[in-house]
Amino acid sequence: RAKAEGRSTVRFFEPSMQAESEARLALEADLREALQTGQFRLYLQPQCDPLGRVVGAEALLRWQHPKRGWVPPAAFIWLAESSGLIDDIGQWVLGEATQWLARCDELGVPLRIAVNISPRQFMQPDFPQRVRQTLAHSGADAGRLVLEITENVLLHDPAQAAARMIELKALGVRFSIDDFGTGYSSLAYLKRLPLSEIKIDRSFIAGLPDDSNDAALTKAILLLAQEMELEVVAEGVETESQLEWLRTHGCRTIQGYLLGRPEPAGDLIERLQRASTDPAPARAPAASP
Ligand code: C2E
Numbered sequence: 001r002a003k004a005e006g007r008s009t010v011r012f013f014e015p016s017m018q019a020e021s022e023a024r025l026a027l028e029a030d031l032r033e034a035l036q037t038g039q040f041r042l043y044l045q046p047q048c049d050p051l052g053r054v055v056g057a058e059a060l061l062r063w064q065h066p067k068r069g070w071v072p073p074a075a076f077i078w079l080a081e082s083s084g085l086i087d088d089i090g091q092w093v094l095g096e097a098t099q100w101l102a103r104c105d106e107l108g109v110p111l112r113i114a115v116n117i118s119p120r121q122f123m124q125p126d127f128p129q130r131v132r133q134t135l136a137h138s139g140a141d142a143g144r145l146v147l148e149i150t151e152n153v154l155l156h157d158p159a160q161a162a163a164r165m166i167e168l169k170a171l172g173v174r175f176s177i178d179d180f181g182t183g184y185s186s187l188a189y190l191k192r193l194p195l196s197e198i199k200i201d202r203s204f205i206a207g208l209p210d211d212s213n214d215a216a217l218t219k220a221i222l223l224l225a226q227e228m229e230l231e232v233v234a235e236g237v238e239t240e241s242q243l244e245w246l247r248t249h250g251c252r253t254i255q256g257y258l259l260g261r262p263e264p265a266g267d268l269i270e271r272l273q274r275a276s277t278d279p280a281p282a283r284a285p286a287a288s289p
């Protein structure tokens, strides 16, 4: 309504500001309740090698609210971050992910799980301690846990962020830079930080193979990663032609709707376990490399 009135008066702006802050408070209260009453679900989206085998998965948070229905992360992660709730929510995700990792180990499913870590969560003084305890509690192999951070984490206090990464790296966990190429930080950090992987942002993949700018940028990122001995995951791969282009240009790990949507963690892991023990797999086995 305030919009329809145009920008004529402040009078119409204020009620909308108030409505906004009320909506925000209500959402924050709901988030708190979601944690307490177990409304969060851990979903996994597969990451595949060039033969289509699932080698890893990204943990993606899902919120099933009794009245709001499914609320996408884009609608609440920002609020969790600004209200501080992300510390507990993020810890919940980490706990779930490491328990699934331990389960994979029991089942003989060689999966890596990547967990998104928000900047605030990452910079909490006790974060490394919590990761260590969570790993120990679950019995998961640290080498199978990937922490996805964004370039933004490095903006505020690069030296402290680097020290923190080195501390965590000593536990055996791996680091991936999410949404690579979309942040504002310089590339200098690539040579200083203990990184294992970068994820090419979906916005670059979207234009492949026809958009020459996206193709040029993606090629440059792939080359950079190769020279610096970093693994690369392409995210948001939706079409066969994108997949083909990425394969041709040497991208070895693919994530996107084309290969699998996010699904309840147990569903993916069960399917992988069945596939690994089934003597006659439903899908034709991929040719050997
Ligand atoms: P992200 O980490 O970059 O995750 C990738 C997003 O792209 C996911 O959205 C995923 O569902 C979506 N996606 C994957 N493949 C495709 C595709 O082929 N096409 C399209 N159009 N989208 C695809 P989602 O699950 O809605 O999550 C959005 C963002 O919310 C994530 O972006 C991440 O920044 C944040 N997020 C999700 N879970 C968590 C969490 O547990 N902790 C934190 N801190 N952030 C999270």
Ligand code: MG
Binding pocket: 058, 116, 148, 178
């Ligand atoms: Mg991510």
Ligand code: MG
Binding pocket: 178, 179, 199, 201, 235
């Ligand atoms: Mg991403």
Ligand code: MG
Binding pocket: 179, 201, 202, 235
């Ligand atoms: Mg992204």
